[in-house]
Amino acid sequence: MGIDWDVVIIGGGAAGIGAARRLAESGVSTLLLEASQRIGGRAFTATLAGHALDLGCGWLHSADRNPWVRIAEASGFAVDRRRSAWNQQYGDLGFSQAEQEAADEAYAAWHDRLNSEPPPGDRAADALEPGGAWNAYLQAISGYISGAGLERLSAADYLAYDRASTRYNWRVPAGYGTLVAASLPPTVALRLATPVEAIDLDTGGVGIVTRAGSITARSAILTVSTSVLAGGTIRLPAALDDWRHAAGSLPLGRNEKLFLEIVGEGPFEPETHVIGDPHDAGTGSYYIRPFGRPVIEGFFGGEGARALAESGPAAGFAQAVDQLAALFGSEVRAVLRPLAMSAWSRMEHVGGAYSYALPGRAGARDSLARPFDQRLFFAGEATERHDFSTAHGAYQSGLRAAEEVVASLGVRAR
Structure with missing residues (x-):
């Protein structure tokens, strides 16, 4: 099989750009494929x-x-x-000081229960006070943070992020999106409006099927969202069923x-x-x-x-x-x-905001981050154990995947 590129990065969001920046230092030939007509992904x-x-x-x-x-x-x-100014209510409008204090106390009590008495089923909603006056408020906060209600949220996953955050x-x-899009190295080739339709692992490298034709590479880094991975937007071989199932345990909020x-x-x-x-x-x-x-x-x-x-x-x-x-x-x-x-x-090639783990499935982040056969590597915010749901988590995952590729190819940074 003829090889077109050393590495193909699939997805031009923060993770793909992070991988591209590391690979550019290594001198390997790198192509980035992006399904949309711009780079940046969920940074826009x-x-x-x-x-x-x-x-x-x-x-x-x-x-x-x-x-x-x-x-x-x-x-x-x-x-x-x-x-x-997030934690402030301007002029106490519609939310009196007494109510704000009561809501803060309800949040603190729920959070303390998550830490001291983790729900047996790992469902964050099980730490709510039954009939609590501020449960709707806590559900709203969960929606902002995780994109989902507490009934669908892993308590362990929530706490992993919470403990790592520095506030x-x-x-x-x-604009954050402007920054991310401006950070792609000029030495990395880019093809926009090129959705990947299938990945072929039957040969010695990685075959990548796009609407514009097929591409072959020694390695590939897949940075697309969990919605794309789990939803079948890209046809994946049966050998990647475990990765697809892991993505399904980390839906986008x-x-x-x-x-x-x-x-x-x-x-x-x-x-x-x-x-x-x-x-x-x-x-x-x-x-x-x-x-x-x-x-x-x-x-x-x-x-x-x-x-x-x-x-x-x-x-x-x-x-x-x-x-x-x-x-x-x-x-x-x-x-x-x-x-x-x-x-x-x-959006067809996104499918939501950022990932959260279903109850009992926080470990799916590690499962999704595993390389396959030292040929296919995975990045994206969902593969981060602590900094998921963020652009810096996505970037860090891209660096990690690129390091794995560099090690597998046996090259050194220039």
């Missing part, structure tokens, strides 16, 4: 109304150890280190964003935050005038994101405006205009 910055808006990941989580901070600064991107969250004013433009004057202070209705598991969370820009960023997770995807953009914008009007007064309806909405769950 759109310029709308003159503003850089992140429709995907927007915060550099665990920023004090996040490798994208170093990459950003080395590449000339500014990094904003201001503390986020530092910074931003890139130019539902998380969507919408942006409202503020036109004219309004009671919206820069860098503030409100949760729409803390008693509604599907409520939106609203970050107001980030960087002072005249926009409101609405974030919906779990049940809220599901409803947003099913009801459509018009209903989603109407819900957001209704929640904001209930807090700030009906006059704000006159100054809020729909600007943009994400649709990650409907």
Whole structure:
């Protein structure tokens, strides 16, 4: 079999770019295939109304150890280190101080039960107080963090991320997606709009079937989402059934964003935050005038994101405006205009936001990360044991997979 490339990377998100950066140091011939017409994956910055808006990941989580901070600064991107306003309710609107304290206490009690009395079935919902007054609030928080309700969430997986997080969250004013997309090394070949249809392992290397023809490589790194792996978008040989099953244990959660433009004057202070209705598991969370820009960023997770995807953009914008009007007064309806909405769950080559482990299946992350026959390697945020669901976790997984490839090929960094 003739070999076209030493390594083919399938997927041009943060994991694929991380792998490409490491492989570029090693001098191996590398091709990156991306199904869409852009790179960055679930990191995507759109310029709308003159503003850089992140429709995907927007915060550099665990920023004090996040490798994208170093990459950003080395590449000339500014990094904003201001503390986020997430845990504050501007003016206590619709959420009094007493209620906030009660909600925080309910969260702390649930979290303590997860740690001290782990649910026997590893189901995070089993640590809820039966009939608890703030259970809907805790479900909303789970939706933002994991993209799913607590009934579907592994307690062990949740705690693995929670214990590793450093709570530092910074931003890139130019956009996280802009940073990720700008970080692909120029020495790595790139083919956009080239979906992979099948992988063939019957030969000595790896055969990759695309709509534009077949490609052969000594090794390949598969960085696509668990939704793509488990859903059959790419035909995989039976030898990879264990990896496909592992991906099925790590489904993508539902998380969507919408942006409202503020036109004219309004009671919206820069860098503030409100949760729409803390008693509604599907409520939106609203970050107001980030960087002072005249926009409101609405974030919906779990049940809220599901409803947003099913009801459509018009209903989603109407819900957001209704929640904001209930807090700030009906006059704000006159100054809020729909600007943009994400649709990650409907994208064929993505299929959702980021991974969470089903109860009892946290170990599937290690299973998915295993190489196959030193020819096919796996990366992506879902393969990270502690930093899953993040762009830095995806990047780190790409570096790890590239190191495995470099070792298997017996090459050294230049």
